[in-house]
Amino acid sequence: MFAAQNGYNEIVQILINQGAYINATNVYGQTCLILGALYGHNDIVETLINHGSDVNATDDNGFTSLMAAAQNGHKDVVQTLLQHGADIRAKTSYGTSSITLAAFNGHEDVVQTLIEHGADIQAVDDYALYIASLKGDDHEVQKLLEDGYSVNLTYNSETPLHAAAKAGKKSTVKLLLDHSADVSAKNDKDY
Structure with missing residues (x-):
């Protein structure tokens, strides 16, 4: 998890090759993919997806990797996740969507990308x-x-x-x- 969160793609790859469980969660239910998306590490997001990470996994509050990327304005990560089937209509347990998170945080380019993909x-x-x-x-x-x-x-x-x-x-x-x-x-x- 630390490697995904901190942007160490080579270490993520080594851990995967050594059998690390790709959909493991932390105490908040966040997967490595959610953490990679949250911090804008597109290379890690791609690595995790290519090794079978669940693109629509949610944390304990229903927060997805797409929501994490959208909230923080990581347009490249948003595009990668959408290309791999991220659910653009998913909502948190509070009813908040990716497009709302992007708009609330002023990420107009991400809002536009989400609209272009059907948000x-x-x-x-x-x-x-x-x-x-x-x-x-x-x-x-x-x-x-x-x-x-x-x-x-x-x-x-x-x-x-x-x-x-x-x-x-x-x-x-x-x-x-x-x-x-x-x-x-x-x-x-x-x-």
Whole structure:
């Protein structure tokens, strides 16, 4: 695992040749492939896949190697995984997809690659205003509202106003209220 995580492809190959179990997991359920993808080691990802690593294996939270690569903006790894059958529609146990992780972290080139391979852009669209509000990105919030996003659209039962308020983003709260955000909207916990 350390070799995959730290980018030592030759050591990964030696360990595989000596019979190391390729789909072994750490205490979080992460495989060597997930770790290689997480840290952007495309050569290791290719080596592991070529030796039978499960491209759609998940960790304890349903996180796949594609999600790991997308979240961290490793476009080359994303492409490799997609070429080898990574499930572009997979979601974590929290309902988050690869495209949402890429979008949330600002990796536009990865988002575009995922779209080109059939990812559901609506998954990002529904999440965009919520995430911009959570981050306190007033410029993006304003742009999304001008583009017609509903100020009261919910994500996991919370509105953008919930997101901005819980993140302490005062200017974003004011911006959302200026656009008629519903101050009485409650999430599934009655907040």
